[in-house]
Amino acid sequence: MPKAEAGSTKWVANKMKSKGLQRLRWWCEPCQKQCRDANGFKCHVQSEVHVRQMAAVGEDPKKYISNYSKDFQADFVNLLRTAHGEKFISANRFYNEYIRDKEHVHMNATKWSSLLEFTKHLGREGICHVKEDEKDGLMIAWRDSSAAAVTRRNEIAELEAAEARSGAGEDKMLKKMAKRAQEEAEAKKAIEAKRAAQAATQQVTPPAERVSPTIGASPMDEKVDALVNKQQESEEPKAPVKLSFGLKAKAAPTNKPGLGQMKSQSIFKRKKDDASEPKLAKKVKL
Structure with a gap:
């Protein structure tokens, strides 16, 4: 039976019947x-x-199969790059997106018999990132192998390594601080316990002289004794210190009466006494 002409009624009916996958x-x-x-x-x-x-x-069947395989892989990877980039997507879901185009190269003409084998091939060749998920099965993502992308990935890896090193250094410093705080707390507890023991002994017996640490004492005990002695010395009462700024009181002169011994004198009397004093005569030269 001859093929229907394009645009005829038979051709339109065939297209409507073949619509979809x-x-x-x-x-x-x-x-x-x-x-x-x-x-x-x-x-x-x-x-x-x-x-x-x-x-x-x-x-030459190998030539045709190889060409079909190359075309299928190129179209598949190109659509994956443009549609999803470097984001992971289920292989089955993306294959359904790929076959929406009826003019695509079909898998039955390639050297791969199933989508699973084709996905594994992409992972082995390093063309795509492939991982297995419990819910969606095999997941694929496009892998950018350009020089700029490789340089960017290396820089990101270096930054992550630097952050990891800095984080490890911070953890180490925090551990040291925690250890130091624990040692100080233990030393403080030991000092308080020793003070309580000394207070109990002082109530029963008179205070004894300080005894130097024994030879068999541990360094921790020596540190505690030193801290206790230092605090006791700081708690001992000290004589008050007199401050002098070099200022001495001046003695009153003997020939002058003091402020309390001065007598009040009238202004008019003082003026009169001044007037009673004899005035010196001027000498006139002849």
Whole structure:
């Protein structure tokens, strides 16, 4: 039966029937023909066009399969790069996105028999990042292998390593501070215990002279004794210190009466006494 002409009623009806995804098993890659059922695919395989096309492919099948595989991988990775970048996505979900285009290269024409093998191949070759998830199964993500991306990843790795080293240094410093605080708390408890013991002994017996630490004493006990002696010395009462600034009281002169011994004198009397004093006569030269 001849093929329907483009734009005819039969051609439009066929396009409406073939709308959407069809079975991959009924797709003929050499002829670029999609059949709707098994009977249609059987009739297509027995047709003269298919036999002639398969004869051309049979001359060098490896070449055709290699070309189809390269085209499929290039389209698959390119769509993964543009659609999702370096974000992880389920392999099955992304394959459904890829086959929405009916003109894509189908997997049954490639050297991979399943999506699982193709995904493992991408992971082994370093083309994509592949990991396994309990919920979504295999997850894939595009891997940027350009020089700029490699340099950026190295810089990020160096920064993370520096942050890890600084974090380790901070943890070490915090441990040292905690250890020092614990030692100080233990020393303080030991001092308080020794004070309590000394107070108890002082109530029963008179205070004894300070005894130097014994030879067999531990360094911790020696430190505690030194701290106790130092605090006792600081607690001993000291004589008050007299401060002198070098100022001495001046003695009153003997020939002058003091402030308390002075007698009040009237202004008029003082003026009169001044007037009673004899005035000196001026000498006149002859």
